[in-house]
Amino acid sequence: MPKITYQDNKGNSKTIDVENGLTVMEGAIQNDIPGIDADCGGSMACATCHVYVEEKWLDKLSKPEEAEIDMIDMAFEPKKNSRLSCQLIVSDELDGLKVTTPSQQS
Amino acid sequence: MKKTDAVIIGAGPVGLFAIHQLGLKGLKAIVIDNLDRAGGQCIELYPDKPIYDIPAVPECTGEELTKNLLEQIKPFNTEFIFNERVEEVRQDKDKWIVKTNKNNEFSTPNIIIAGGVGSFEPRKLSLKEIEKFEGKSLFYAVKNKEELKNKKISIFGGGDSALDWALELSNLSKITLIHRRDEFRGAPHTLSEIKKLENEGKISIKTPCQLESVEGNESIKSISVKFDDGKVEKINTDIILSFFGLVMKLGPIADWGLNMDKKTIEVNSQNFETNKKGIFAIGDICNYPGKLKLILSGFHEAALASVDCFKRARPDEKYRFEFTTASKTIQERLGKK
Numbered sequence: 001m002p003k004i005t006y007q008d009n010k011g012n013s014k015t016i017d018v019e020n021g022l023t024v025m026e027g028a029i030q031n032d033i034p035g036i037d038a039d040c041g042g043s044m045a046c047a048t049c050h051v052y053v054e055e056k057w058l059d060k061l062s063k064p065e066e067a068e069i070d071m072i073d074m075a076f077e078p079k080k081n082s083r084l085s086c087q088l089i090v091s092d093e094l095d096g097l098k099v100t101t102p103s104q105q106s
Numbered sequence: 107m108k109k110t111d112a113v114i115i116g117a118g119p120v121g122l123f124a125i126h127q128l129g130l131k132g133l134k135a136i137v138i139d140n141l142d143r144a145g146g147q148c149i150e151l152y153p154d155k156p157i158y159d160i161p162a163v164p165e166c167t168g169e170e171l172t173k174n175l176l177e178q179i180k181p182f183n184t185e186f187i188f189n190e191r192v193e194e195v196r197q198d199k200d201k202w203i204v205k206t207n208k209n210n211e212f213s214t215p216n217i218i219i220a221g222g223v224g225s226f227e228p229r230k231l232s233l234k235e236i237e238k239f240e241g242k243s244l245f246y247a248v249k250n251k252e253e254l255k256n257k258k259i260s261i262f263g264g265g266d267s268a269l270d271w272a273l274e275l276s277n278l279s280k281i282t283l284i285h286r287r288d289e290f291r292g293a294p295h296t297l298s299e300i301k302k303l304e305n306e307g308k309i310s311i312k313t314p315c316q317l318e319s320v321e322g323n324e325s326i327k328s329i330s331v332k333f334d335d336g337k338v339e340k341i342n343t344d345i346i347l348s349f350f351g352l353v354m355k356l357g358p359i360a361d362w363g364l365n366m367d368k369k370t371i372e373v374n375s376q377n378f379e380t381n382k383k384g385i386f387a388i389g390d391i392c393n394y395p396g397k398l399k400l401i402l403s404g405f406h407e408a409a410l411a412s413v414d415c416f417k418r419a420r421p422d423e424k425y426r427f428e429f430t431t432a433s434k435t436i437q438e439r440l441g442k443k
Contacts, residue, residue: 039223039354039369041390041399045151046223046354070291073264074351077232077316078286080334106229106353 002095006033006051009103018090024099025049025085035101042086044068048106049085050075051099060093076102110136110185111419112216113204115192115359118146120389120404121220122175127412129182130428130436133419136212137184138204140191140225145172147222147390148401150352161402171401181441191225195362195385200418202384216415219380219387220404223369224356231262231348236320243326244346254279258342260329262317263349264290269300271347276303282310282341284317284331312339320346359391367393377414378407384418386411 002020004027007013018027028036028049037048044067053061058081064072068087072078085099112128114121117139128135143149148157148168156165166174190206195217197203204212228246236244248254248271257279261272264285269292272283283300290297303309318332321340329343356369365372365381370393373379378386378394388411389404397403416425430436437443 037369040147040151043152045147045155047351048353069287070265073286073291074229076229104232106355 002090002092002097004090004094005096005098006035007098007100008035009101013098020091022090023086024051024088024090024097027090028085033101035105036085037105038086039106044071044084044086047071047075047084050078050105051083051085051101052079053081053083053088054098054100055081057094057097060097061088076104076106107203107211107213108136109213110134111214112136112218112415113138113192113202113212113214114218114220115139115204116146116220116222116389116391117141117144117186117188118220118222118389119148119171119175119401120408121146121218122172122179123405124218124220124388124408124412125179125182125184126175127409128415129179129184129439130430131412131416131425132435132439133412133416134182135184135218136187136214138187138190138192138206140189142188144176144186145169148172150226157401159400159402181439191357193358197382200384215384215418217385218408218411218415219359219371219385219391220389220408221356221359221387221391223354223390224359225354226352227355228348229350229353231317231346231350233317233320236317236346239320239322239326239346243322243344244348246348248347251275251278254345257344258282259345259347260284260341260343261347261349265349265351266292266296267349268347269296271349272309273299273303276308279345280310281308282312282343284312284315284341286314286316288313312341315339370397376410378411379414386415 001017003015004018005013005015016031025038039048040046068084072082111133112135114124114135114137117137125135153169190208193207194205201213202217255278259279260282261268262284272281304311315331315333318330321328326343328340330338330340332338371387373387373392373394375394378388380387388407390399
């Protein structure tokens with residue numbers, strides 16, 4: 001199973017095995033990773049599963065849809081490497097992916 | 107104090123359908139919602155997005171779904187209380203007293219919490235030092251346009267609200283529109299109007315940048331924005347308007363003594379009652395083994411909860427399961443006979 005590393009804004013990190021096909025958001029919720037709220041449940045409607053993706057992974061991810069980019073505008077302190085973790089689907093290619101959660105989600 | 111058979115907290119799709127299910131059983135409900143209209147997430151988060159998994163409705167938007175639900179509950183003439191949030195719930199023998207933030211009180215045997223993920227509030231700017239200006243020179247919504255006359259206004263955001271207010275206020279005041287990306291998201295007509303006003307020097311646009319700091323003691327004097335390339339620019343500002351959408355906050359629900367799991371309320375999946383007799387939770391806010399956060403699941407939960415609401419509201423009457431196709435009583439309640 002691919003390993004996904006979730007790091008909080010203070011640098012504490014946890015690495016979790018996440019099943020292929022789940023989203024990075026679901027991996028966090030199912031494993032009680034703090035820092036990802038996912039209030040809307042993954043419908044790209046709330047921007048509370050916002051993460052910063054480690055730069056080297058950015059090109060390996062599928063490009064964000066317009067709706068995701070719009071939603072990231074609403075996120076807390078968005079940056080160039082911001083993504084909504086509900087839109088990142090885990091696969092073998094993402095084995096080792098590292099995301100950092102912002103200091104808050106809303 | 108008003109009495110009612112059930113108080114429904116939240117006027118989203120599931121809250122609306124609960125009115126219907128109670129109404130079929132002859133029960134009256136009062137609905138309280140923090141927003142100014144019905145629809146909840148369907149209206150606030152995805153009014154134009156198609157939904158494909160409402161049974162027998164191949165495709166409809168959040169707005170259409172809300173409209174149809176409101177149509178469906180019309181026969182029950184339900185009282186809606188908008189712009190109020192339920193603050194307190196306390197027991198009064200076998201009844202519950204529900205109190206809102208505007209001190210309205212209701213007495214009821216049944217409370218149905220259909221609160222989604224909590225109440226909607228504007229998403230606030232993250233800068234700590236800015237809080238003290240809130241309501242004085244920092245606003246998350248425009249309540250009184252007159253206050254915004256002949257001012258230097260900095261508007262944050264890249265969506266419809268930011269663009270519409272930039273246009274609207276550009277006649278009255280000096281507007282700076284600030285957004286973290288170069289692209290704005292709005293109706294084509296609005297975007298071309300904005301462009302036109304920028305060319306005429308009536309609106310100043312700053313992108314891609316974000317708020318860095320605020321200067322001023324009693325009121326805001328200026329703000330500094332930081333561009334992506336690291337450059338910082340000071341902008342003389344009297345008023346900040348910020349439009350970053352809405353967030354959902356659970357709010358006082360967490361204090362009512364209900365068994366919670368993170369932000370959800372634990373219920374049994376027979377009647378969706380919480381650990382408190384007569385308090386039910388349905389829709390996204392409830393949690394039980396196998397729970398799916400789908401509108402259709404919320405409808406099912408509303409139907410089952412309404413049966414127990416009947417038993418509590420009419421303890422001397424026997425509950426009879428009836429079909430809408432066959433029951434004269436139900437058809438009368440729907441105004442059909």
